[in-house]
Amino acid sequence: MGQTRLHLTASKIEADRIFAALDAAFEDDGLPIAVLELDEEKDIHEVSLYADGDIDPVEARVRDILAGLGLPKPVECETLPDIDWVSRSLEGLKPVRAGRFIVHGSHDRAKRHAGDLAIEIEAGLAFGTGHHGTTAGCLEMLEQVVLRERPRNALDLGTGSAVLAIALAKLAHIPVLATDIDPVAVRVAAANARLNQVKALVETVTAPGFHNPIFARRAPFDLIVANILA
Known part of the structure; x- marks a missing residue:
């Protein structure tokens, strides 16, 4: 069936x-x-x-x-x-604005304004389009935290599509480690970092737990974002 x-x-x-x-x-x-x-x-x-x-x-x-x-x-x-309903449904989503950020698909590039921090996310298999309330909320909070704390090294734990990692890289121009337990999500995250021209700042890694040596190599982190289930 x-x-x-x-x-x-x-x-x-x-x-x-x-x-x-x-x-x-x-x-x-x-x-x-x-x-x-x-x-x-x-x-x-x-x-x-x-x-x-x-x-x-x-x-x-x-x-x-x-x-x-x-x-x-x-x-x-x-x-x-x-039909690939994931791609089809995302194509119909409107851009999401959260503070200075706008998260959009390629079909909505014309809706970007001067001064926007634009994050382009194509239809894919990883969580994170900006439409979920937690993602939009994190984007708005990032602006406040970055302005107040001035982080120099960040971790996006459970990165999904890398929306938050890309946002951090564009906003603060700092290195961001983006990890996820799902290798498919990590591939999507890497592709999105390249698409948004922040691949030099965003390192994507499949890491199922904190025992992965990447955390020790990249620590200490001034800021950790974790838009994930408990």
Whole structure:
């Protein structure tokens, strides 16, 4: 059985609550969940969850979660064709602004302004497009921390797509060690560092634990960012 998309519409406030609840409930299952703005003026947002195989138990859990939130909204199911939905969904994302930073895809280069610290991230298999609240929040906090602390050597632990490492390199012009336990993410991170012309400052390494000698070689770190699960 192929992949199925469960989706429903809600207001922005409702969609955020639903996303948070689904994200927590299906965290261990690794099911992709997304929120898309359909109509800004009418405040219509779509929450989608993607699952493979038998969709019935997943749908039942989603309906239970909605009931628990007091939002018993109709849930629709759609069988998806064999398309790279990661790339397709990211292509439709709007640029994200967080302080001086703008995170965008190649299709939105024209939306950069003078003075922006632009970070271009293409559709890929690693976490980090700037659209997740924790990523955007980290970007905003980085500006304050760098201005106050003036770090000279930084670590981005669990770098994903390297958004934060690239941001640090562009903002502070300092060396950044970007590590991740996932070799696919590290390859994506390296490619993004090259794309954003900070490869000379950002070193990407697959490191499943602090026993990796790279940490001792590059320490001490003035600043560590870790936008990861506990």
